[in-house]
Amino acid sequence: LKENxxxxxxKIHPMQNIxxxxxxxxxxxxxxxxxxKQNYLDINGTELxxxxxxxxxxxxxNIIINKPNFATFIDESGSKFINNLFSLLPKNSDKKDExxxxxxxxxxxxxxxxxxxLHLSDEISKNSIKNIELSxxxxxxxxxxxxxxxxxxxxxxxxxxxxxxxxxxxxxxDINLNLNNLNFAxxxxxxxxxxxxxxAKINFNAKINYTDKLSAxxxxxxxxxxxxxxxNEILGxxxxxxxxxxxxxxxxxxxxxxxxxxxxxxxxxxxxxxNILNLIKNQDSKTSNEEQSDNFKLSLxxxxxxxxxxxxKDDSLALPFDTNITKISxxxxxxSNDKISNIALHGVVANYGFSEILVTTLPFxxxxxxxxxxxxxxINLKNITPYSVKFLGYEIDNGRLSVNLNYKIKxxxxxxxxxxxxxxxxxxxxxxxxxxxxxxLKLAISILKDSNNQIDINLPIWGDLNSPEFSYSGIVIQAxxxxxxxxxxxxxxxxxNVLGINTDEISSVDFAPGTAFLLETNESKIKxxxxxxxxxxxxxxxxxxxxxxxxxxxxxxxxxxxxxxxLVMNTxxxxxxNALKEMFKKKFNNSEFINEKDAKEKLISLVxxxxxRILAIAQKRVENLRKKLMENGVKEGQIEILxxxxxxxxxxxxxxxxxxxxxxx
Numbered sequence: 001l002k003e004n005x006x007x008x009x010x011k012i013h014p015m016q017n018i019x020x021x022x023x024x025x026x027x028x029x030x031x032x033x034x035x036x037k038q039n040y041l042d043i044n045g046t047e048l049x050x051x052x053x054x055x056x057x058x059x060x061x062n063i064i065i066n067k068p069n070f071a072t073f074i075d076e077s078g079s080k081f082i083n084n085l086f087s088l089l090p091k092n093s094d095k096k097d098e099x100x101x102x103x104x105x106x107x108x109x110x111x112x113x114x115x116x117x118l119h120l121s122d123e124i125s126k127n128s129i130k131n132i133e134l135s136x137x138x139x140x141x142x143x144x145x146x147x148x149x150x151x152x153x154x155x156x157x158x159x160x161x162x163x164x165x166x167x168x169x170x171x172x173x174d175i176n177l178n179l180n181n182l183n184f185a186x187x188x189x190x191x192x193x194x195x196x197x198x199x200a201k202i203n204f205n206a207k208i209n210y211t212d213k214l215s216a217x218x219x220x221x222x223x224x225x226x227x228x229x230x231x232n233e234i235l236g237x238x239x240x241x242x243x244x245x246x247x248x249x250x251x252x253x254x255x256x257x258x259x260x261x262x263x264x265x266x267x268x269x270x271x272x273x274x275n276i277l278n279l280i281k282n283q284d285s286k287t288s289n290e291e292q293s294d295n296f297k298l299s300l301x302x303x304x305x306x307x308x309x310x311x312x313k314d315d316s317l318a319l320p321f322d323t324n325i326t327k328i329s330x331x332x333x334x335x336s337n338d339k340i341s342n343i344a345l346h347g348v349v350a351n352y353g354f355s356e357i358l359v360t361t362l363p364f365x366x367x368x369x370x371x372x373x374x375x376x377x378x379i380n381l382k383n384i385t386p387y388s389v390k391f392l393g394y395e396i397d398n399g400r401l402s403v404n405l406n407y408k409i410k411x412x413x414x415x416x417x418x419x420x421x422x423x424x425x426x427x428x429x430x431x432x433x434x435x436x437x438x439x440x441l442k443l444a445i446s447i448l449k450d451s452n453n454q455i456d457i458n459l460p461i462w463g464d465l466n467s468p469e470f471s472y473s474g475i476v477i478q479a480x481x482x483x484x485x486x487x488x489x490x491x492x493x494x495x496x497n498v499l500g501i502n503t504d505e506i507s508s509v510d511f512a513p514g515t516a517f518l519l520e521t522n523e524s525k526i527k528x529x530x531x532x533x534x535x536x537x538x539x540x541x542x543x544x545x546x547x548x549x550x551x552x553x554x555x556x557x558x559x560x561x562x563x564x565x566x567l568v569m570n571t572x573x574x575x576x577x578n579a580l581k582e583m584f585k586k587k588f589n590n591s592e593f594i595n596e597k598d599a600k601e602k603l604i605s606l607v608x609x610x611x612x613r614i615l616a617i618a619q620k621r622v623e624n625l626r627k628k629l630m631e632n633g634v635k636e637g638q639i640e641i642l643x644x645x646x647x648x649x650x651x652x653x654x655x656x657x658x659x660x661x662x663x664x665x
Contacts, residue, residue: 023051038121039081042069057105064112071119108139116151125187129156141167155180162208171210178203193279196232200225206245216247229275238262250297257303262328268314297337305330308347318433319386323350337364353379353400367412367465374405381425393436395428412465418479422455442664444487446538447494459483491662495532509625510655513548514555516620518628519655526625529660530632538665541634543625544642546658547618548649556614557607561600618644621658 031043050061072081116132130153137146144165151158162173179202206218226237239261246253267275308328314321328347335341343359354377361370381399388396400423407416448455459479492507509522568579584599
């Protein structure tokens, strides 16, 4: 006991030592109980009036406690001060006292605590609450008591009331809490998050009731929230968040959620670290394999988000990237573990683009049944030049993108259609990048672009979400590479689709073997090629001087033998058969003439064709084709002659085909 202190203990044994005790009024000037610097109780005045103890009952009209100053340290076992105080009280005797069989009744009419001060500390933080006012009426083991608790200081304004029936284990009450900042919570949050600061203003109103089960109705409003990362930069914020909360036993319904002006900032550092992922500190947590059987059911209804914004910045690129999505709005009708939810999100991308996401799903089991539609319109592609340089090796000078993605998931099977439209896509400078993919971008753009500078691409995808090898980005990249492969191997088919031209077999022109003359079947092909050249002036046709050694040599030799037969027929006035026999006998005097076909084949086999003659035909062919294309309107600069090439063939081939390929300037 400290000096100038009073410590009063009334040890009462009803029906044994004291049968009748009355105190009209009693005042205690001050009381002080000190355990240490963090655990103490100072009371600046206590008043009791009309204390009456008689047999098994106690009545007390008023207890008034003035300016109590209470401090305690909290740890895993609770309040150190209170635990020590209870340890001083007498332990219950194991012997049963028959005199205690009768019930002890008590009634305290009024309990008042004025101007209290509470100090709470633990291993992390120290907090205090001032101006605590507590009043209770009718504290009794028979009836319900009424309790009022109020507190107000620079940060906190609390008003609460409750009606409690201890006998029936019932409670009903109201709470109104206003917090002007989150200073008290910062040390605890910083223990788990890498943050420099966070703050908000909170208003909480609730009605609580407990009989056999707990139920509550509450309104929660959070204003001017922000959180700063460890670099003291705003990571997230919002202006207002309001919601209604209903608790009924183990069911929680959060409804009418309104979030205004939320903002999130995602930053990839030069070390390729995402700020959000660095937010959570590594914790040594103990996990339990025991499943909780008494899980709460959580449902959310009628969520709206207005005027949201998202900023994305990537400092890991050679050219830093920074963009934003603004005016984000969202509506969600319901989120529940047993009902389909409809979610809609809209926003503006980089000031002029538009985004929309529509989701129909079972939110807690999306793999079983989900429909997802994602639309982006009028996205400025020039803004993503830092990524195009890194992954494509080109700057983007111009172009806008619109995307329509439609995905369906049923029993973990994903099927989707990716529809993309590029408007006036124009690549800029080529910039070497070790991360760039090897794709013929300029050629693909030239081929796929229509007369209105539009490129329309459809990429169907499919995948099994349960497969260990499944990767969304992987199947999309695979579809893109397949598209480019098809463009390179069948460029005229894509051009025909873009321009509305039937381009069947225009990738080659045909010549009669052994000659440089174009076959008549080439006329329509040449006109279509000229039409393509006019509509796509950036395209260059590459022509390869072509010969086929066997059919070209055979055709030349065949014409030479036929010419000699005709000469013999004319000079000696012989029939074709007799002329052929005479030539055969002259060349093969010891061989027997069998038939015209075999005889001619033997004569052809004797003809020797100079290789220069074959090569000259190849050059003449490409020159004839070049002239024909120019006569039909193809500009000279759109034609490129490549190196001569031998295409394999058979002696009986009726044509030699020259391939036409495409490249861009």
